[in-house]
Structure formats: C-alpha cells, structure tokens
Amino acid sequence: MPNLDSAFSALSDPTRRAILARLALGEATVMELAKPFAMTQPAVSRHLKVLESAGLIVRRAEGTRRPCQLAKPGVAAIDAWLDMLRGALEKNYERLDAVLAETKSEIKS
Amino acid sequence: MNRTESAVMSRMTLKTEGDTHVVVTRHFAAQPEAVYRAHTDPQLLQRWLLGPEGWTMPVCVSEARPGGMMRYEWSNGKGEGFHLTGEYLELEPYRRIVHVERMHLPDPTPDNHIETLFEPDGDGTLMTMRMTLPDAETRRQMLATGMEQGMEASYVRLESLIAG
Numbered sequence: 653m654p655n656l657d658s659a660f661s662a663l664s665d666p667t668r669r670a671i672l673a674r675l676a677l678g679e680a681t682v683m684e685l686a687k688p689f690a691m692t693q694p695a696v697s698r699h700l701k702v703l704e705s706a707g708l709i710v711r712r713a714e715g716t717r718r719p720c721q722l723a724k725p726g727v728a729a730i731d732a733w734l735d736m737l738r739g740a741l742e743k744n745y746e747r748l749d750a751v752l753a754e755t756k757s758e759i760k761s
Numbered sequence: 762m763n764r765t766e767s768a769v770m771s772r773m774t775l776k777t778e779g780d781t782h783v784v785v786t787r788h789f790a791a792q793p794e795a796v797y798r799a800h801t802d803p804q805l806l807q808r809w810l811l812g813p814e815g816w817t818m819p820v821c822v823s824e825a826r827p828g829g830m831m832r833y834e835w836s837n838g839k840g841e842g843f844h845l846t847g848e849y850l851e852l853e854p855y856r857r858i859v860h861v862e863r864m865h866l867p868d869p870t871p872d873n874h875i876e877t878l879f880e881p882d883g884d885g886t887l888m889t890m891r892m893t894l895p896d897a898e899t900r901r902q903m904l905a906t907g908m909e910q911g912m913e914a915s916y917v918r919l920e921s922l923i924a925g
Contacts, residue, residue, distance in 0.1 A: 664901040666780065740812055742773055745787050747809035748799055752791035755799070 659730050662706035667691070668699050672722065675709060679721035780897040785890045793879040794855040796886045800877065801825035801858065811835070820844070825852055831860065843867070855879060871899045
C-alpha cells in the first residue's frame with residue numbers, strides 16, 4: 653500500500669499528473685512519455701522515480717525496455733481516501749438539504 | 762477508478778484546478794437566499810456544518826459583514842475537538858461570499874482564501890466554492906493530512922487529478 657503523503661506529494665506536480673493521465677490510457681515507455689512534454693528522458697525518468705516510490709506506477713522489464721503502467725493498488729488507495737473525504741463533505745450537505753427543507757416549511761407555515 | 766456514483770453523490774463535484782485551487786460545486790433545492798443564509802447564520806450553520814457522525818459545533822461565531830470574524834469550534838463529545846477561525850472579506854447578500862479561514866490543529870494551517878457563489882439553478886441554487894491555497898504544497902497537505910476529521914470542504918476526484 654502506498655503512503656498517502658508521498659502519493660499526494662507526487663500528485664502535486666502538473667507534469668506528473670499529465671504522465672499519470674497518459675498512463676491511464678495504457679502502458680508507455682520513457683521515450684513515449686517524454687515526447688509530448690518536450691522534456692529530456694532523464695527529466696521524465698526523475699518524475700517516474702517519484703511516481704514509482706509513491707506507489708502510483710510500476711515498471712516491468714521487457715528486454716531492454718521498462719514500460720510503465722499505473723499501479724492499481726496505489727491509485728485505488730487514493731481513490732478510497734478521497735471517497736471518504738467526499739462522503740464526509742456530502743454528509744454535511746445532506747444535513748444542509750434537511751435544514752433548507754425545514755426552513756422552507758417554517759416559512760410556509 | 763470509474764466507479765458508478767450514487768445519484769446523491771453525483772450532485773456534488775470536487776476537483777482541483779491548477780496547482781493551488783480546489784473547487785466544489787453542489788446543487789440545492791432551495792433559493793439562493795436560503796442557501797446563503799445557511800452559510801452565514803450561526804444557528805443554521807450549527808445544524809449542518811458538522812462533519813462525521815457524532816460531532817457537534819458548540820461554538821459558532823459568524824459576523825457576516827466585511828471584516829467580521831468567524832470562529833467554529835467542533836467537539837466529538839469525548840474531549841476531542843478543534844476549531845477554525847477566519848474573517849469575512851466581501852459579502853454580496855444572497856449571491857457571493859469571500860472569506861479567509863484556517864484550521865487550528867492546534868497549530869494554524871496556512872490561510873485558505875474562499876469565494877463562494879450562489880447562483881439560481883432551475884428551481885434551486887448552484888453553489889460553487891473556490892478555494893485558493895498559498896501554494897501547491899499547502900494544498901497537498903490539506904488534502905493529505907489536514908482533513909482527518911472530514912471537516913474541510915476540499916475534496917478531489919482522482920479522475921479529475923488524472924485528467925489534469
């Protein structure tokens with residue numbers, strides 16, 4: 653399981669988010685990832701290292717290629733965490749719905 | 762990742778914008794005036810701005826005028842609690858609120874600058890809350906660690922993060 657703190661830290665960079673967006677479409681090599689970003693391969697590799705240690709991507713060996721893909725458990729852990737936070741916020745708003753409904757009927761009566 | 766959300770959840774959206782913003786939208790089945798009042802009237806705030814089950818807001822100060830103070834204190838009834846302080850900056854009745862706030866956990870978090878809009882939407886109101894944090898690192902900390910209590914209104918859909 654990834655450390656949420658390092659996962660959010662990894663996500664705080666727009667290039668790394670864009671890399672994840674690309675990997676959401678399927679696995680890719682460093683070279684393929686470097687192309688749309690006008691970045692050098694070492695620069696992309698540094699971002700990949702951050703994403704990898706945050707548990708958001710995994711790299712597999714395929715001959716000399718090491719294609720990257722999204723790490724499902726890492727992505728799912730963040731999603732579960734955000735779901736919990738969304739749920740807590742939505743609970744507030746459901747209470748507000750009830751308050752608004754009561755206020756409305758108080759005005760009518 | 763693309764789980765099916767319930768009809769209730771789909772009324773709310775949560776996303777990050779740029780490096781320092783978090784934007785929350787929610788539709789309410791009431792007029793903008795009522796939704797605005799529920800965001801500024803202390804007695805109404807105490808009825809809904811509570812976070813997880815079991816928490817209450819025993820202290821609610823909300824001086825809804827430019828320069829007015831806000832102070833919300835939450836308690837779980839077991840001796841644990843925390844509070845938020847802030848100041849109102851601009852108010853356009855029933856339409857727009859601009860304020861700053863910070864959580865005390867117990868050290869104060871960096872200021873969160875929030876603009877909340879209430880716009881007519883069909884028979885009801887569309888609320889849009891746009892938060893601006895001082896920097897990407899502060900937003901990261903808020904999302905990752907500052908919200909164990911589930912009280913801060915700053916939530917993100919991973920899909921939107923990934924979609925940039």
